[in-house]
Amino acid sequence: MLIELHILQNFAPANLNRDDTGSPKDCEFGGVRRARISSQALKRAARQMFKDQGLLPAEQLAVRTKRAVDALAARLTEGGRDQEQARAVAQAALATVKLKAEREKDSAEYKSQYLLFLAEREIARVAEICAASWDALMALTAAEPAAGGRSARAAKQAGKEAAPEVTKAMQAALDGGKAADLALFGRMLADLPDKNIDAAAQVAHALSTHRVSIEFDYYTAVDDLRPNDTQGADMIGTVEFNSACYYRYSNVDTGQLLENLGDDAELARATLAAYLQAAVRAIPTGKQNSFAAQQAPSFVLAVARPGGPWSLANAFAKPVRPRGETDLVAESVEALAEHWARSARMYGANFAPAGAWLATMTDTETLGALGGYDAGSVQAVVAGAVAAVFGPGAGGTV
Numbered sequence: 001m002l003i004e005l006h007i008l009q010n011f012a013p014a015n016l017n018r019d020d021t022g023s024p025k026d027c028e029f030g031g032v033r034r035a036r037i038s039s040q041a042l043k044r045a046a047r048q049m050f051k052d053q054g055l056l057p058a059e060q061l062a063v064r065t066k067r068a069v070d071a072l073a074a075r076l077t078e079g080g081r082d083q084e085q086a087r088a089v090a091q092a093a094l095a096t097v098k099l100k101a102e103r104e105k106d107s108a109e110y111k112s113q114y115l116l117f118l119a120e121r122e123i124a125r126v127a128e129i130c131a132a133s134w135d136a137l138m139a140l141t142a143a144e145p146a147a148g149g150r151s152a153r154a155a156k157q158a159g160k161e162a163a164p165e166v167t168k169a170m171q172a173a174l175d176g177g178k179a180a181d182l183a184l185f186g187r188m189l190a191d192l193p194d195k196n197i198d199a200a201a202q203v204a205h206a207l208s209t210h211r212v213s214i215e216f217d218y219y220t221a222v223d224d225l226r227p228n229d230t231q232g233a234d235m236i237g238t239v240e241f242n243s244a245c246y247y248r249y250s251n252v253d254t255g256q257l258l259e260n261l262g263d264d265a266e267l268a269r270a271t272l273a274a275y276l277q278a279a280v281r282a283i284p285t286g287k288q289n290s291f292a293a294q295q296a297p298s299f300v301l302a303v304a305r306p307g308g309p310w311s312l313a314n315a316f317a318k319p320v321r322p323r324g325e326t327d328l329v330a331e332s333v334e335a336l337a338e339h340w341a342r343s344a345r346m347y348g349a350n351f352a353p354a355g356a357w358l359a360t361m362t363d364t365e366t367l368g369a370l371g372g373y374d375a376g377s378v379q380a381v382v383a384g385a386v387a388a389v390f391g392p393g394a395g396g397t398v
Contacts, residue, residue, distance in 0.1 A: 001255070001354070001389045003272065005279050006301040006312055007248040008209070008336070010329050013217075014293030015241045016284040017041040023214060023240045027207070030317040035208035035244035037284060042248070043203050045282035046275065047181045053281075055274035060267065062119045062179035068094060069101045069110035075127040081134075084108075088141040093130050095140075096167040097174065098191040117187035119177025126173050133166045171195075176260060180271040183260035184252070200257035201250060201275065202309065208244035209316040209332040216240055239290060245320075245328045247336070248297075249311045250279055254389045269390040276302065276382045298329045298362065299336070300378050301370065302385040304355040315339030330362050337368035344369065357384035 015024045017037045025036045050056045065071065072090035077083050087110055091101050094112070101112040130137060140163060174195045176182055186199030217240075220233035252275060258268045280300055283293070303310075315338070320331040343351050356373040359381050364371060375381050387393065 002251050002253055002305045002307070002309055003276070003385050003389065004251040004303040004305060004309060005249065005276065006299075006303070006336070007280065007297045008245060008299035008329060008332050009206075009248060009295065009297040010245040011243060011293045011295050012291070013215070013241045013243045014291045015239065015287040016293060017286050024242045026212065026214070026242075027205070029207055029313075030319055032211040032319050033213070034210075034319075035212040035242050035246065037206040037246060037248075039203040039205050041284040041286070042206065042250075042279075042282070043185055043201075045284045046278035047185075048285075049278040049282040050181055050274055053278075055277060056180050056270060059120050060178065060180050060270075062117055062177070062182040063123070064115050064117045066101075066111040066113075066115055067109065068099075068112055068116050068118060068123070071123055072127050072130060075124070076130055079131060081131075085138065086130075089130050089134060089137040090126075092137040092140045093126060093133070093166065093170060096163055097170045099189070100191075114190065116189065117182055117185075118174075119179030119182055121177030121179065122174055125177075126170065129166065129169045129173060133169070136163065136166060176262075178261050178264060178267060180261070180267065180274065183257055183271060184275055186260075197260055198256060200254070200260055201252045204249040204311060204313070206246040206248040207313060207316065209247050209335065210245065210319045210321060210328055212242050212244050214240050214242055239287070241287070241291065245332050247313060247316055247332070248279075249313060251309045265390060269386060269393065272389065273382060273386050276385060280378055280382075299333050299360045300358070300381055301336075301373065302357045302381045303353045304385060304388040306354050307350065310343065310351060312336055312339055312343075330366050333360065333362045334366045334368070337366065337370045341369035355384065355388045357381040 017025045019025050025038060026033055027036045028034070050061055051058065069087055069090045072093070073083060073086035076086035076089065091110055094101055099112060099116065101110045103110050174192065176197055182197060184199065184201040186197045189195050216238045218238050219236070221235040223234040226234060252272060254268065254272060257271060258265065261267050261271065280297055315336045316332070320328060320335050322328050322331060357375040357380060358367070358370055358373040359375055359378045360367065364374065367374065375384055
């Protein structure tokens, strides 16, 4: 079963997701420039909400980091190990499965070659392996002479002989750790392709439903301790921003989600509920202190499908425009409803959902073919979508 989310969200002036020049991201769609928020920014915001709002326990989440060595060393030093030795042992343990980490120049910090997406449970298991195989891993580092009077060379040979067992344990430990966000968004480990995890969720870049232009905020700042007889600003600058109503689309393959979570149906239910809540509520953090763009979605539609996914982005191939007393949000809802009706007419049973649940702030007369799916609240939308897959039960709160 596939669960889709279709969201319309109107933001006041903001710069939620910047490109390399500091300008709000954009693209061309339907022959005109559109505002854009990258899927990476949306997924990051959702992952942060899982943790910050307690939607899922910390032990059921993952971290994306280059600092796995220091994370492991911190756990080992809690057990009384020397910090430098702990770092060396952690580095050696990761190296047994070809995950290389090197000490940063002029720093005590170790970093891997690329970001590793590791479950909290995986990190805990690797720390246990490091503690259990301490002598063998220390010997591999040749960081100190072996105990009992053996030479460093003999100790290193003993470490090499023990390394296959450590490698086997490390391979077993890196199983995804039943981490909810890792199961949703997947991972790629270039040096361990057999430990890659296919993402259960697909997240589209958010696009404005209308033509958009970039504007500039010219700002000045004044030194509070400036003498009274001094005129002019002490700092000037510009910040680019836009204002847009976005169409957001994502889907979750619940079969893939269950597989990624080791067929743990209870955890998969909690993960789906948490994702649906976070997708509705989470907002990227770009320039929020300057713009406070904290507007909630005006339209949320969840759809359960037994077949393939259907993005409705082409509802906005022709950019919408406000008309008379009707604003961009209402026009966008109407365009989406019309596109839904045309798709249902053209594709018939292939397009028909197994279920759909809608919550909207717009007037009901604009809903058209979608009116029959009005569930009233976002909480009811989440609960309905979760129950369609896993049966009646707690769907979470929004």
